[in-house]
Amino acid sequence: MKILVCIKQVPQKDAPLKLNESGTWIREDVSYEVNEPDAYALEEALRQKEKHGGEVVVITAGPVRAQQVLREALAKGADRAIHLEDDKFVQLDSTNTARAIAAAAAEENFDLIVTGLQSDDFGAAQTGVLLAEILGLPHATIIIGIEKTDSGLRLKRELEAGHYQFIDLPTPAVLTIQSGINKLRYASLIGIKQAKNKPLRKVAWAEVEPKLSKNLQQIERLYVPVKQKKTEMIEGPAAEVARKVTEYLKNTARVI
Amino acid sequence: MITFRKPIEGIERPQMEADVVIVGGGPAGMACALRLSQLIDEHNQNHPDSQLSKDNIYVLEKAREVGQHCLSGALLDPRSMRELLPGFESEAPIDAEVTKESVYFLSKDKARKFPIVPPPLRDHGNYVISINKFVKWLGQKVEDAGITVFTGFAGSELLFNDDSRDAEIARVAGVRTDDKGVDKLGQPKANFEPGYDLRAKITILAEGSRGNCAKQLIERLEMEDFYHAQTYGVGIKELWEIPAGRVAKGEVIYTLGYPLTTKEYGGAWIYGISDTQVSVGYVTGLDYEDPRTDPHHVFQDFKEHPLARRILEGGKMVRYGAKTLPYGGWLTMPRIYGNGWMILGDSASFLNSQRLKGIHLAIKSGMLAAETAFDALLSGDSSADTLSEYKASVDASWIRDELYPVRNFHQGFEHGLYDGLIKAGIQQVMRGGNLGPDYKNEPGYLRMRHVEALNPLGEGRTHFLGNAKGDGKLTFDRLTDVYHSGTRHEDDQPTHLVIKDLDICNSRCGKEFGNPCQYFCPAAVYEMVESSETASGKELHINFANCVHCKTCDIMDPYQIINWVPPEGGGGPNYDGM
Numbered sequence: 001m002k003i004l005v006c007i008k009q010v011p012q013k014d015a016p017l018k019l020n021e022s023g024t025w026i027r028e029d030v031s032y033e034v035n036e037p038d039a040y041a042l043e044e045a046l047r048q049k050e051k052h053g054g055e056v057v058v059i060t061a062g063p064v065r066a067q068q069v070l071r072e073a074l075a076k077g078a079d080r081a082i083h084l085e086d087d088k089f090v091q092l093d094s095t096n097t098a099r100a101i102a103a104a105a106a107e108e109n110f111d112l113i114v115t116g117l118q119s120d121d122f123g124a125a126q127t128g129v130l131l132a133e134i135l136g137l138p139h140a141t142i143i144i145g146i147e148k149t150d151s152g153l154r155l156k157r158e159l160e161a162g163h164y165q166f167i168d169l170p171t172p173a174v175l176t177i178q179s180g181i182n183k184l185r186y187a188s189l190i191g192i193k194q195a196k197n198k199p200l201r202k203v204a205w206a207e208v209e210p211k212l213s214k215n216l217q218q219i220e221r222l223y224v225p226v227k228q229k230k231t232e233m234i235e236g237p238a239a240e241v242a243r244k245v246t247e248y249l250k251n252t253a254r255v256i
Numbered sequence: 257m258i259t260f261r262k263p264i265e266g267i268e269r270p271q272m273e274a275d276v277v278i279v280g281g282g283p284a285g286m287a288c289a290l291r292l293s294q295l296i297d298e299h300n301q302n303h304p305d306s307q308l309s310k311d312n313i314y315v316l317e318k319a320r321e322v323g324q325h326c327l328s329g330a331l332l333d334p335r336s337m338r339e340l341l342p343g344f345e346s347e348a349p350i351d352a353e354v355t356k357e358s359v360y361f362l363s364k365d366k367a368r369k370f371p372i373v374p375p376p377l378r379d380h381g382n383y384v385i386s387i388n389k390f391v392k393w394l395g396q397k398v399e400d401a402g403i404t405v406f407t408g409f410a411g412s413e414l415l416f417n418d419d420s421r422d423a424e425i426a427r428v429a430g431v432r433t434d435d436k437g438v439d440k441l442g443q444p445k446a447n448f449e450p451g452y453d454l455r456a457k458i459t460i461l462a463e464g465s466r467g468n469c470a471k472q473l474i475e476r477l478e479m480e481d482f483y484h485a486q487t488y489g490v491g492i493k494e495l496w497e498i499p500a501g502r503v504a505k506g507e508v509i510y511t512l513g514y515p516l517t518t519k520e521y522g523g524a525w526i527y528g529i530s531d532t533q534v535s536v537g538y539v540t541g542l543d544y545e546d547p548r549t550d551p552h553h554v555f556q557d558f559k560e561h562p563l564a565r566r567i568l569e570g571g572k573m574v575r576y577g578a579k580t581l582p583y584g585g586w587l588t589m590p591r592i593y594g595n596g597w598m599i600l601g602d603s604a605s606f607l608n609s610q611r612l613k614g615i616h617l618a619i620k621s622g623m624l625a626a627e628t629a630f631d632a633l634l635s636g637d638s639s640a641d642t643l644s645e646y647k648a649s650v651d652a653s654w655i656r657d658e659l660y661p662v663r664n665f666h667q668g669f670e671h672g673l674y675d676g677l678i679k680a681g682i683q684q685v686m687r688g689g690n691l692g693p694d695y696k697n698e699p700g701y702l703r704m705r706h707v708e709a710l711n712p713l714g715e716g717r718t719h720f721l722g723n724a725k726g727d728g729k730l731t732f733d734r735l736t737d738v739y740h741s742g743t744r745h746e747d748d749q750p751t752h753l754v755i756k757d758l759d760i761c762n763s764r765c766g767k768e769f770g771n772p773c774q775y776f777c778p779a780a781v782y783e784m785v786e787s788s789e790t791a792s793g794k795e796l797h798i799n800f801a802n803c804v805h806c807k808t809c810d811i812m813d814p815y816q817i818i819n820w821v822p823p824e825g826g827g828g829p830n831y832d833g834m
Contacts, residue, residue, distance in 0.1 A: 183445070186436040189433065189454075
């Protein structure tokens with residue numbers, strides 16, 4: 001199987017975030033890491049390759065710093081990497097990001113494209129499915145199990161409330177992977193050393209620009225919510241209070 | 257039952273051959289790697305037919321990213337950097353040039369300014385930097401030069417060729433990296449990745465203060481001079497964003513005195529990074545007498561002093577960190593070379609405690625070691641004989657010119673602040689000498705006294721005994737601060753704070769010293785909890801995931817039963833911008 005893994009570099013989960021001056025995104029001076037579900041997607045791709053042979057290619061879109069996530073993937077065992085390298089890729093909405101990836105990957109004819117089910121920063125969960133749409137491929141989301149069959153793939157999807165769904169999908173296909181599908185491996189010293197000599201193709205903005213169009217989504221304003229504490233006392237007999245609390249949670253707070 | 261970390265036994269370990277392995281990617285290690293690369297490049301240009309390869313030169317760094325475990329004030333004396341990379345100022349991340357300095361002596365409410373700034377603390381011409389950003393930048397240079405930096409890999413222990421304890425005979429054969437994927441009971445997990453045995457011709461230890469491999473080596477080869485034991489301080493630091501107009505960019509403030517009494521060694525720094533950002537911190541000498549002393553609390557007290565409060569109030573603390581530093585200077589330097597090994601930087605006491613600066617010395621020691629390593633690679637001989645060139649070049653360099661005259665500085669403070677200041681004055685006049693022979697000193701932990709031997713009234717120390725509670729605005733408790741250190745560890749792993757005898761903790765130490773680990777640890781790692789299992793009714797819990805890798809416990813524990821070993825690589829603090 002020839003597998004493409006889409007990986008995003010995101011701010012570290014516990015990094016203290018500061019808003020940029022225009023209040024549209026965060027300041028750049030934070031630590032970055034691999035988007036967690038993408039790390040599981042990579043691990044799954046590596047396992048499929050180990051079972052069935054083939055090739056694992058990793059791709060990311062972002063500035064120079066984003067190369068780090070590709071290096072890590074190569075160190076863990078990916079065969080080669082594609083870097084859509086430009087600061088401008090950060091500002092793309094999901095559709096344009098998917099278009100850019102599609103443009104860079106279309107000619108490669110991958111049997112399988114995997115990506116994390118969503119990013120830890122935007123959390124839109126769109127890029128994977130949009131990529132499938134653009135490439136005209138079937139897709140499945142929230143995957144927690146992949147098995148190769150004679151006709152394609154047998155997949156396990158995670159649904160709500162502990163339910164699962166099993167589906168069959170022909171290949172080529174696009175899958176978005178749920179965190180926890182497998183146990184992540186560590187990069188080894190020899191892996192890191194070998195990664196230095198693995199091919200990394202850079203794709204410039206100009207190469208994919210013709211495929212992009214105006215962003216249809218953009219962040220107007222980002223702000224830190226003001227913490228507020230409001231206490232409301234409900235008094236009366238226990239049964240009465242319980243009824244009122246339930247009512248409040250249902251109708252006002254809308255949490256049950 | 258606590259399971260402590262140790263290399264998994266009885267497994268086949270992957271091996272890797274190396275020419276040079278540098279353990280620790282701080283300023284010393286990175287400068288060493290970069291200098292070595294420069295020498296190789298130069299050689300290869302001049303000798304097209306006998307090319308030297310950099311492929312087998314490695315830097316091990318336990319942090320997930322280069323620079324993430326680096327913590328300092330920091331002021332940089334640019335001397336060594338100008339030698340390493342002339343004109344480095346034009347591209348290195350430098351926050352400010354020092355424009356103004358002042359020294360204050362603090363009493364509880366007052367600050368008395370020294371009429372003149374003592375010469376060692378005159379910092380014009382030095383730079384305010386973030387050591388984290390600086391090392392990141394230096395590390396990038398190293399990688400660009402073609403040297404592999406293995407981030408997320410710690411040197412867990414040294415490998416030896418023999419059992420000899422004689423520094424002239426024993427040969428270091430390399431270093432073992434940390435085992436990854438070991439669960440909290442010490443069993444391999446499904447993704448277990450054994451540590452490598454890196455077999456190196458030359459192993460260079462640049463682990464910083466109290467490096468674990470350096471400690472292993474110093475103990476094994478009995479290299480610590482009993483009369484000149486290393487002494488340490490622990491520096492606690494916070495980065496603050498403050499309203500403009502309070503501290504100038506490039507302004508440097510030092511203080512002595514409050515909150516410490518004249519019996520303890522220490523002081524504060526405040527460095528103006530920009531008009532709205534300051535680095536503020538406090539160093540407490542790890543040779544205090546009262547086991548209930550909490551260096552984190554000392555720092556919180558300092559911030560409540562009007563001098564600091566005026567600067568910080570209404571601002572926001574953005575980062576926290578702690579790290580020890582070796583104070584001992586020239587006299588406490590261990591042997592720095594042997595068969596197949598050299599020690600650099602803080603690991604080898606290259607720090608000027610009078611000037612409160614070590615980065616430039618760490619860099620210089622790295623450069624000199626690189627020159628020696630290069631000669632050894634060329635000749636194919638990395639014996640102690642060849643590597644003794646490193647010691648000779650240190651002795652012939654400005655490192656000695658700078659450190660030898662201040663060799664008695666810290667030792668002079670052993671009997672308190674006033675005594676020390678007088679002695680420092682005499683040394684200033686005598687160019688480093690005393691009225692008599694060089695001072696001796698013992699390890700700081702030996703000065704800790706039994707609780708019952710102490711004046712219960714605390715002798716003016718009560719305000720910093722025990723843990724700080726913090727007001728959540730200007731002062732903080734340790735857990736709030738640790739949160740701001742960005743510390744992260746894999747939870748499911750053995751405890752990397754290896755305690756030789758827990759019975760001592762749960763019984764004797766409680767009686768004698770009142771479990772000082774609860775107080776000296778600036779990251780709230782050690783906790784005595786109620787227990788029905790022990791006779792004392794208390795039991796030690798180790799919250800190892802809080803550990804900020806400062807090594808205070810390893811240094812200050814009065815029984816010397818705590819051994820700090822690296823946790824799974826990649827874990828630890830995240831000192832972004834520190």
